[in-house]
Amino acid sequence: MIDKILVAADYQANKLVFDSAISLAKTTKADLMLLHVLGEDEPSFPIMLNYADHPVLSDYDYELYKKRYEDYRHRGLKFLQARAREARLAGVNTEFIQLTGNPGREICQLASNWSADLILVGSRGLKGLKEMFLGSVSNYVTHNAPCSVLIVRNDSDSVSYSLDSFDQEEAQKVPESQQHGLMS
């Protein structure tokens, strides 16, 4: 019945999202698709520094921004690769994809293009005003999805892949000198 599961993954996504995706895919013998949307409202999205109006400086800023962006994209890919590897180890047929744009819209579009049967999304758990202003991806998805949606809610005690911990993990692998190179 469920043949294709789309997992909307972001760094904040709870480990529970992936765990339940894998166990669901295992028992239903479904294919997994991991999707990460590079969106401006993700906290780690690089910000263009345009306070300086000098052409030379703004050129420099742009270069810096581009570098940061590449870095950010690369980290996203690494993250997806790691999760996909986990899923493949569990014997699940897994693909991943990285898209740019509005997360909610991209998720729904991919779901209908790929003809997914189920979308798994995490919930940021924003309520009230915060939800109104920041926009709830899961809310958009539930109202516009072409298929069933499983919203996995964060429990406070469960482990999540926060960006910081992922950064630290990565930082340990990257030599010091290279790290400084990226920063400057």
Place this chain on the structure above:
Amino acid sequence: MFNKILVAIDYSAGRKQVFDQALSLAKADQGNLILLHVLSVEENNPAITPYLRQHKDHCIHVDSRIMRRANEVYDQEWSAWKQQGIKILRHFTEQAIAAGISTEFSQITGHPGSTICEFAHSCDANVIVIGRKGHSGLKEMFLGSVSNYVIHHAPCSILLVQTPVLKESTSPKSIDKQIYA
């Protein structure tokens, strides 16, 4: 992971699909199912007219004998309505038990959204499975979306099942057709 699965069942045509997805979720995690049907006047009940939904003491301008008779009819209709729900629940429960999943069911009277959330809270459900009819825009605003209420108030994860009625254009013509069909 999802050990306790609360399934919100109603009389709509999509209930089978909701149940099927809940069942496959339960099989995935060896969870147990709790089937819940919320009895409410909001659910489309052709037998109960709005007039008779009023509290029994409200209609003083009608002959008391007529009123008593009306209330008797109302009670009969209501219990038949209730029985029908229980029959559905029992049918699904048997099906789930046959599939080797421990299942219980209950029927509660109340406002659907808040009752589902409260029940989920009180029985520590890990996930709520609920159908979604795919009303959007104005129609959602007026008809009130139970699933939307549950999404925003539930204490746990939610599996929204897209039930067949999906293709719904927002042109007023098609909405009229669906309402009066």
